[in-house]
Amino acid sequence: MSSNNHYDVTTWPVGNPSEDVGEVINSIIADIKDRQTATDANNGGKPGAVIYIPPGDYRLRTQVLIDVSFLRIHGSGHGFTSSSIRFNVPEDEWPDLHELWPGGSRILVDLPPGGDGEESKGAAFYVERSGSPRISSVEFSNFCIDGLHFAPDGSGMHPENTYVNGKTGIYVANANDSFRVNGMGFVYLENALTIYNADALSVHDNFIAECGSCIELRGWGQASKITDNLVGAGPKGHSIYAENHGGLLITANNVFPRGASSVHLDGVTRSSVTNNRLHSFYPGMVVLAANSSENLVATNHFLRDHEPWTPFLGVDNGLDDLNGLLCVSGSNNSVIGNHFSEIIDSQSIRPAGATPVIIRLMAGVGNFVSNNHVVAMDVHATSSGSAFEAQVDALLTTEASDGLAVTAVMVDPASARNTILDSGSDAQVIADRAVNAFRATPAVGFQAAPEPLVVQ
Amino acid sequence: MSSNNHYDVTTWPVGNPSEDVGEVINSIIADIKDRQTATDANNGGKPGAVIYIPPGDYRLRTQVLIDVSFLRIHGSGHGFTSSSIRFNVPEDEWPDLHELWPGGSRILVDLPPGGDGEESKGAAFYVERSGSPRISSVEFSNFCIDGLHFAPDGSGMHPENTYVNGKTGIYVANANDSFRVNGMGFVYLENALTIYNADALSVHDNFIAECGSCIELRGWGQASKITDNLVGAGPKGHSIYAENHGGLLITANNVFPRGASSVHLDGVTRSSVTNNRLHSFYPGMVVLAANSSENLVATNHFLRDHEPWTPFLGVDNGLDDLNGLLCVSGSNNSVIGNHFSEIIDSQSIRPAGATPVIIRLMAGVGNFVSNNHVVAMDVHATSSGSAFEAQVDALLTTEASDGLAVTAVMVDPASARNTILDSGSDAQVIADRAVNAFRATPAVGFQAAPEPLVVQ
Amino acid sequence: MSSNNHYDVTTWPVGNPSEDVGEVINSIIADIKDRQTATDANNGGKPGAVIYIPPGDYRLRTQVLIDVSFLRIHGSGHGFTSSSIRFNVPEDEWPDLHELWPGGSRILVDLPPGGDGEESKGAAFYVERSGSPRISSVEFSNFCIDGLHFAPDGSGMHPENTYVNGKTGIYVANANDSFRVNGMGFVYLENALTIYNADALSVHDNFIAECGSCIELRGWGQASKITDNLVGAGPKGHSIYAENHGGLLITANNVFPRGASSVHLDGVTRSSVTNNRLHSFYPGMVVLAANSSENLVATNHFLRDHEPWTPFLGVDNGLDDLNGLLCVSGSNNSVIGNHFSEIIDSQSIRPAGATPVIIRLMAGVGNFVSNNHVVAMDVHATSSGSAFEAQVDALLTTEASDGLAVTAVMVDPASARNTILDSGSDAQVIADRAVNAFRATPAVGFQAAPEPLVVQ
Helix, strand or coil, X not given: CCCCCEEECCCCCCCCHHHHHHHHHHHHHHHHHHHCCCCHHHCCCCCCEEEEECCEEEEECCCXXXXXXXXXXXXXXXXXXXXXXXXXXXXXXXXXXXXXXXXXXXXXXXXXCCCCCCHHHHEEEEECCCCCCCEXXXXXXXXXEECCCCCCCCCCCCHHHCCCCXXXXXXXXXXXXXXXXXXXEEECCCEEXXXXXXXXXXXXXXXXXXECEEEEEEEEEECCEEECCXXXXXXXXXXXXXXXXXXXXXXXXXXXXXXXXXXXXXXXXXXXXXXXXXXXXXXXXXEEECCCECCEEECCEEEECCCCEHHHCCCCCCCCCCCCCEEEECCCCEEECCEEEEEECHHHCCCCCCCCEEEEEEEEECCEEECXXXXXXXXXXXXXXXXXXXXXXXXXXXXXXXXXXXXXXXXXCCEECCEEECCXXXXXXXXXXXXXXXXXXXXXXXXXXXXXCCCC | CCCCCEEECCCCCCCCHHHHHHHHHHHHHXXXXXXXXXXXXXXXXXXXXEEEECCEEEXXXXXXXXXXXXXXXXXXXXXXXXXXXXXXXCHHHHHHCCCCCCCCEEEEECCCCCCCCCHHHHEEEEECCCCCCXXXXXXXXXXXXXXXXXCCCCCCCCHHHCCCCCCEEEEECCXXXXXXXXXXXXXXXXXXXXXXXEECCEEECCEEEEECEEEEEEEEEECCEEECCEEEECCCCEEEEEECEECCEEECCEECCCCCEEEEEECCECCEEECCEEEEXXXXXXXXXXXXXXXXXXXXXXXXXXXXXXXXXXXXXXXXXXXXXXXXXXXXXXXXXXXXXXXXXXXXXXXXXCCCEEEXXXXXXXXXXXXXXXXXXXXXXXXXXXXXXXXXXXXXXXXXXXXXXXXXXXXXXXXXXXXXXXXXXXXXXXXXXXXXXXXXXXXXXXXXXXXXXXXX | CCCCCEEECCCCCCCCHHHHHHHXXXXXXXXXXXXXXXXXXXXXXXXXXXXXXXXXXXEECCCEEECCCCEEEEECCCCCCCHHXXXXXXXXXXXXXXXXXXXXXXXXXXXXXXXXXXXXXXEEEEECCCCCCCEECCEEECCEEECCCCCXXXXXXXXXXXXXXXXXXXXXXXXXXXXXXXXXXXECCCEEEEEEEEECCEEECCEEEEECEEEEEEEEEECCEEECCEEEECCCCEEEEEECEECCEEECCEXXXXXXXXXXXXXXXXXXXXXXXXXXXXXXXXXXXXXXXXXXXXXCEEEECCCCEHHHCCCCCCCCCCCCCEEEECCCCEEECCEEEEEECHHHCCCCCCCCEEEEEEEEECCEEECXXXXXXXXXXXXXXXXXXXXXXXXXXXXXXXXXXXXXXXXXXXXXXXXXXXCCCHHHEECCCCCCEEECCCCCCCECCCCCCCCC
């Protein structure tokens, strides 16, 4: 059936992949374990296997449990299409649509929801193995995990817009090594990807959108990378989240709205958030919380503007404009060479009349903030029935009627001994000059003192 | 024939893939549409398909028309080899060559050329679908599209060196979502990849060389990424081009000569050009035109030197050395932390005797130019019969007889309220100090004023 | 047998892939050459082939010789698991382990070792072809090359911890074009990947760990990229090495210990080392040697701390703390926007009592060092029996008892005309102010001179 450790869910004799691909995959994993029983002490015996999911729709009614290393599950299509846009089209227009649902090699997650603190129960793929060594080299590649529907959340929001359904795409419960998630599509899941205790994980080139939270590295971990993904979470969730990680590299991601944050780091140290394009409708785009320290936040493009799409008007993440687009509670971080565009309607600023903050140092010492460029404009927010066109219109509009006064950097009294260079004018930086080092961005007409004072 | 939506062009019963793989693929797409007719309202029905192109040569005499979502076309080899070098070897030496043509999973584009404004007619793969929703999740992966020959262009240039043949690799005519182009090879096409109205597009890890233009994002679009590609266009074309895009991330690309530009942005806003390696034989390497604003151009490596290869000596893009390697017509852009190497023969400067410009701000306001490092050398240009070895030699030569005086930053009168910091000495920056902010890079022997003036 | 140029090592009639997959692959390559004999002058004939290695263990007793272009060898799993951790577990605990060896599509390299200067003899995959054109488009993808064991090196180190065995994963001996190494796993090889004379090479998204040296670009070359890899070499080897290359892009890599260096460039010009996360247990993390010039080293995160794992305590690369974490012997390089964390026990500094150096300019002229942030802490080094947990603990610890005095930048007398801006205080930068330009990072309490002196 599988002499070469290559399985296909559509040809496996147990179960019906259209009705319950979870049962099929679990049966395949049982077969792998039955066949690869030998203690592999003589340089062989447990090489692993690959399970192929051809393009097609596969309902998953049984959670897949992965407890073997060296398992690759791959498909032939990430299959994203917007469910959010479709669910906001009247149903009587649906017969006119070319297609209604995501596609590709598509898993339809049809599990009962996991409750609070039981997210793992609602996971399509659940990875769990204790003992030694840590489970290694599990790979997910190029298929689609679709949560199908969101559910009422009591807020009065249209149920399909809540980002809530108790479903998770992939949930890794234990310490793991050298996992890969590449080329996947995730859509309409409350949590797309939740991984505990990762070492040398690679989350690369995925499409993760219209999910409550997208990429969450929980527990602790090290030396991983989140690179080159297209990501966008819901207003209560995380686009990219990590806690207690060291040596994490978050780069080359294009993070679009509407996550509560674009990148949220909690107790993360010696990590990099560099070279990402970040777009949000709320403050609190990049959050370094809980003493996140010695991180590098560099050459990112931050854009904060307004929600243009009618169904989500009025929704936000609860943070006001004093919070900052980048918020640091931690020490010895480097914030270098970032571009910030704050494009908002001054009438919508909260608290009313406040001066919005771009970079806020809330607590800690020794942060280095240098060469950041802040652009701020006061625009009249507009909305539109079409999410895509409205977003593009908003993105391309740079003709503001007025500039907008902002605080480029605000340093709270709980933060000290920071260095702030060339990141705002004297008026734009609120910091106790007695306990922080500061050099204002030169103003127009400024000229440095004449040059050489040769030291001899 | 395809119970699992997996097709192979070599086993499909209609057509002959060696003679016309276009007819074969169109027949497969017709089969997909015949079989996936159901309105998919009940959570299923149009999942898509994958078409495999094994290694081999496949002539394409019929344009492929793609009008279904969730279609992945993939091969097993990007198959690049230089046609440019071979075409510049005498034909009587060809029998001694190991191979003459590109390979891998190779499409030989044998279509009549599309004329001006009719590029789509010469496209091997033409994607077109109107109506709702936008066509989504079409993927091209790991095969080769070869345009075979260039054609006379009336200039007297050897026909195989013109970069003109009216052929396009992939042409996407309509608004589209979540497309992917990964691991492809494109060679000897006048236009490799032309995509209109892209949302969340990923162009990643491709090899696109010896094409007139390589990656062109036309119309308008948002939230896409062009990452980790090896790219090099012809002297009249674009290596990477985008118009009216917002939130575009162009990063980690290695762009080699000889495109008229390395990255050309036209009316592009809130986008990033970061962390690329860019090499050109002409000025005008990165162009922010038509009010391209609020973009971040950071930590790129720019190298401009001379064409070393005999067949192209004397060819250029028509721009003189006052144009700048980076040209900005737009507002509120950030230009931070880039390295520029200008390695040219002072005898070749145009206009003769001029001081070459590195960064030129032509129009707009509020640009922030900081921490850029300019290296300029006067070298005696040499040519060679071997493109590869000459390029390597030129690249590795850093021993210049003399330094070369350059204008690091030139600000035109039409541009104002810019901030220019640590990007050139006082003499190297031409800008009206009354309307721009300027701080010169300190000169040798400079020492800042003694430090603390404690504010209390 | 292979009408469509698609081969599978498990179904090929010659040889036994479990016993000697090298013999099988060589037989397949012979078949490719037998079948693709035609002079391909008529637009076809030598398209190449793909060889599939399903998940499984394949002993390799015969070196694979690749001398054809357009060959793709791919598997279904990079298969990494730590051999280092397992080999440091007592053997009587092995029966309790879930698995002992790496897996995936795994090549077990069982060749006699190549000696000094004969590394190619110990290579599992040896690519060699002279004549024209250069061999092109060979691709290695998604399989595992396992060297199985290290060998005694005479040092008294446990043989499995020596990183020595005379085995190489892939060795490319001749000039080559457009090669790809993607998604591979390499483990327990003295040299993972050694490539001479590369043009437009892509080494992308691989997992290369527990190898003596990982990625080595030798000879000379141009326009290549090393991107998005997880890499970690042994204490005598290179994680990423290049010599005489131009236009090389090294970005988005997560380089973990314990290589003698993280990135070592020897005579490399006009290249980029940007946006990487680098972690080492020794000084000399990034080395620009042998007149490496006009390179950009930007927005990298450097972490140097102590070896936490018992078996390697006391091992180092022989460099003392005056060497610098970044060492430059070359001219006109740009060092911009990097973060450096030096987290060491002051009792372990060598020479005892010395002030450790972070950036050292040893020779050359015209380097530009700007906006680098140095964090230094004196910690009490701890060791642990568990490499993973100890590393995570060390990474997450940011509470130091004391700050540590360091020299942020040291400029040797052999280096001059450098510019050093905002990269350390006056006391932290050792440079002859008469021959270098220097601006100290402002100290706490510093306030720039009052602003506008309008020039009119």
